[in-house]
Amino acid sequence: MTPATTFAGRKIALFGLGGSGLATVRSLLAGGADVLAWDDNAASRDRARDQGITVADLREADWSGFSALVLAPGVPLTHPEPHWTVSLAKAAGVAIIGDIEIFCRERAALAPDAPFVAITGTNGKSTTTALTAHVLREAGRDVQMGGNIGTAILSLEPPAEGRVHVIELSTFQIDLTPSLAPSVGVLLNLTPDHLDRHGTMEKYAAIKERVVANAGLAVIGVDDAYCAAIAARRAEPRVRIHVEGHGEETGDLIVQGTRIDEANGTVLADLTGIGSLRGAHNGQNAAVAVAVARALGIEGETLAAALKSFPGLAHRMEGLGRRGRVLFVNDSKATNADSTEKALLAFRDIHWIVGGKAKEGGIEPLSPLFERIAHAYLIGASSEAFAATLEGRVPYTSCETLEVATETAAKAAAASEAPEPVVLLSPACASYDQFPNFEVRGDRFRALVQALPQ
Known part of the structure; x- marks a missing residue:
């Protein structure tokens, strides 16, 4: 735990008693603060x-x-309208912050030079965070990983000389962190997301930009127009990441197929044969990890070995093994078409399990990749709409449940004449029609695959 010593003797209002909220209360109390907490949910109040x-x-x-006022990141700060606690705090002239801000103040007080890597973006931030932390650990560093991935930041060990914090940040968390100034700030990419919480794409992008605005080193993917503009505004030191064939900008590190090169052509890493880092999007993720590692003095064989040993992230293009020639891949974390696009680009001869609670636009944006799909297996509430999209373009079977889809896809893939057919769960949908979350959906798929005959 990181005790919030910078709040000792102060009276703090806290709203939101989920996992990160409870961790924040414990941190504040351990640091000597007086905390008054509330949540609109009675069960959360009782648990507290x-x-x-x-x-x-x-x-x-x-x-x-x-x-x-310490606000949980899921509570509306501005859109669609401010939460009632926000209105009360503003009326009283009380600062509104989140748990990341508390960490930043502790770092400034205890160990201002302790490495702090803050990672954000619309897609890929969890994989990049996990990969970066893995590379640093494999190089022998003392690494604490958390934030929007896994562990609440204040449940981690406190900042200290030589200890690296690798933290995934959402826009909600960034918006509550006015003093954000990481030693390395990473911005991967920007596409429309959470606009119901931020109002416009421009406001969403402006919040994301804060991760790199005051960072010691900025690492920015430049393959979309918003990030390219942010990189152009950011002074040195910065590292621009470019994936060949994407966007119009060049980069300081360039992903060319499975290679990560410097702009002068020097090869820094080769991802050939690393199953956990398939696809151009993972090339970008790996290039970011390379840039961060080099900034912290890690390169050469140490870096290469760490990349090769990365096990991947559960539910994000997670290889579940093979049954004969058939490869099974769990991409349950792909809850929208943009995320599923990355998986479809990584494979061919795909037996695609798709569906759930559909997002706006459905799967029509994926139509340029339909030629990669051998057959689609439809599950969940979106089945009828997705069948209409696929009709006459991709063979499909309406399976209703994940259990039926997995069994049907496995049999069809095994009978395929393709050299490496792939059974891919990449739903392009939220899970809420049939599962509590994407993790439960992915865990169920993993169990179904493990139960298949060898």
Whole structure:
């Protein structure tokens, strides 16, 4: 845990008692703060009380005594309208912050030179965060990984000399971190996302830009117009990442097939044969990890070996093994067409399990990749709409459930004459029609694959 010593003796209002909220309360209390917490959910309030946390309705509190409102990242700050606690805090002139801001203040007080790698982007940030942390650990560094991936930041060990924090950040978290100034800031890419929470694409991009604006080193993918403009505004030191065949900008590190080269042609890494890093999008992720590792003094054989040993991220193009010639891949984390596009680009002869609670636009944006699909197996609430999109373009079977789809796809792929048929779960949909979340969906697929006859 990181005790919030910079808030010692202060009275803090906190709203949101989920996992990160509870971790934040524990951090504040350990640092000597006086915390008054609330959540609109009664079960969350009861759980907090059971842990000895002081819970009281912040509508009835005296806001003049609060030094800050700590807001959970999922609570609306601006759109579609500010949460009621935000309005109360602003009326009282109380600062509104999140748990990342508390960490940043602790780092500034305890170990301002401790390496802090902050990673964001619309897609790929979880894989990039996990890969970067893996590379640094394999090189012998003391690494703490968390934030929007896995562990709440204040549950990690505190900043210290020689300890590296590799932190994934969402826009919600960035928006609550006014003093964000990582030693390395990473911005991967920008496509429309969470606009219901940010209003416009321009506002969304402006929030993401904060990760690199005050970073010691900025690492920026330049293959979309928004990121290219941000890179142009950012002064040195910066590293621009370009994937050949994408976008119009050049880069300081260039992904060419499976190679990662410097602009002068020097080969820094080769991803050939690394199953966990298939596809151009993973080339970008790996190039970022290379840039961060080099900034922290890691390169050469140490870097190459670390990339090769990366096991991949669960539910994101996760190789589940083979049954004969058939490769099974769990990409349950692909909850929209943009994410599924990356998986379809990585394979051919695809037996595609797709469907769930559809996002706006459905799977029509993937039509240029339909020729890679041998057969589609439709599941969930989107089945009828997706069948209409695929009609006459891709053979499909309406399976309704993941169980039926997995069994049917496995049999069809095994009977295929293709040299390496792939059964790919990449739903391009949210899971909420049949599963609580994408993790449960992916875990179920993994179990179904493991139960198939060898």
